[in-house]
Amino acid sequence: MTPAERPAPLRANWPQRTHTCGELRLSHAAQAVTLNGWVHRRRDQGGLIFIDLRDRYGITQIVINRDEAPEAHEAAGSARSEYVLSVGGQVRARPEGTANPDLATGDIELGVHTVTVLAESKAPPFEITAETNVDESVRLRHRYLDLRRRRLRELIELRHEIVREMREYLWERSFLELETPTLVRSTPEGSRDFVVPSRLHPGNFYALPQSPQQMKQLIMVAGMDRYFQLARCYRDEDLRADRVFEHTQLDIEMAFVDREDILQLIESLYLQIVGKLSSQTLAEVPFPRISYAEAIRRFGTDKPDVRFGLELVDVAPDVTGRGFRAFDDAVDDGGQVKAVVAPGIAGYSRREVSALQDIVQESGAAGMATIALNDDGSIRSPLGRFFDEDSLRAAAQNAGASRGDLVCIVAGAPEIVAEALGTLRLHLGHALDLIQPDQLAFVWIIDFPLFEIDKESGGYTFSHNPFCSPADDSFGLLYSDPGRALSKQYDLVGNGHEIGGGSIRAHRAKDLRRIYQVMGYSEPEIDDSIGHMLEAFTYGAPPHGGIAMGVDRLAMILGGTENLRDVTVFPKNQAGFDLTLGAPGPLLPDQLAELHLRVREEQEESASAG
């Protein structure tokens, strides 16, 4: 393009900013500047109007004096909260004694001579300036206003910084940032897919990916030995505070690596992110590594919150063989009797103890026995009928209890004991304020079982994903005793949230095929399900593995919030509605026809019953 053809530069017909509302300091004094921003607060003193002008970067106080700038004063007098203004004036030091130490720009103010109203604003439905809680549905409906608030803006900015660190870290290490399709094929395993009807292929559907799992492995087969992607992943399952339809994961895959390489890579990235972006204290570095079996044994869960103790202890030796059926039967049936020692609540009332019992019963336990070691040294326990006081005291002390503590005992099948006491432990950790809020406790969980028993079919199913490699000494077990095989899966857990997980893959077609055989797939079923992967693996697949790290959850933990929606720009509510844009919505009949779809009216159950 020659200069003659080049269009004239666009120029706004209003005064554009020369600085942001967060950057002016004493060193700018006497400079003529223009600021653009929103009216955060206005203090009208008659002849003198103060406006706190806000943008993303901060707040600057501007001053309009009727004697010095009558036109600007009139414009400022009509401005209201959230009006968008352009103001021109001179930076000056604030008069002696009027500096505001709470503002980064508090040493200066802008003496304004021109005020241009760029946009008016209705009174907002909630106060942008207030910290008070507003109903979340109101905030979601006006998300763009909520995002103007400092707390939310800072969380979103934190998320941006996290992503920036991830990208730069991986770019520096020769990773290729690649995009994979968002319209893929549905697979029946795992979560429910979001599904997109095909216009060109009647009766056929795309699925939105739950993760780019197979594609990133094929990228390894393609020889691009270091890949990452900030991948949107979709799962059509019911929502929770820490679970949403669409989440972002840092998806990584590497060739010619083993477990240690991945763990080191991620741990060093996360140390860097926490060091730069968080004021929280890391509980332990390097991150502890706990085997799956140990996590279940000590915490009752494979995503333990290790910011507090209250570990599970085996009390079976002390409480069985005394004729108390609930305990004896549990052990005879291959179960366990374990306890959690709750500090300082021996004096809990019957009602308070009953609330704890409800918790373990909701987790499937038959009941919960207690031994209270009272402050005066006496014992209170419903087990008194079966045990003398000395053996109860011995059992409690062996469990680690001292005066004032309440020993909570659950008996049953190992999974039920783990689930019940794990839940109880977590509840007590919160209820008894045992968690330091500014602590970050990361822990690697390793040595997962390769298979777990499928609750419905009773057969084996994969515990992580079917491409996970057996541990080095577990390949033989694929043929002799698959239930005991360990895998090369690893999870990273932060403050009790699973924030990432991955594995070294089974890269030889023979091993992958065997894994599917163990899960009960016939040869045709194997070919139908993963034939394309098996074929790819016949053309020289390198040893490879990877990991997927939850970006939303990391932002949530580093930002100190319990709600995933707080770190999402436009989140959906618990029912999956987007209150800002009003999704989902119906399609026009023409659109449906084009997609070869017909909507079936849901039948009234009461009308059709009987």
Place this chain on the structure above:
RNA sequence: GGUCCCGUGGUGCAGUGGCCUAGCAUAUCUCCCUGUCAAGGAGAAGAUCGCCGGUUCGAAUCCGGUCGGGACCGCCA
């Protein structure tokens, strides 16, 4: 699919059978005010108590249903 909690001016709360002609704070509007910064002062407007039905002489309040929101279980990473 299920359990629990919430729904009162724009927003946040109080009010648990008659004292409510619904109270408070804040926001909003008008006026005053030249050093404020959660500005201050004076005044005003704003709510059929989510909706429908029932009990009662009388319902914001009790009961049933329904809608909306949240937390959790199932499910799921």
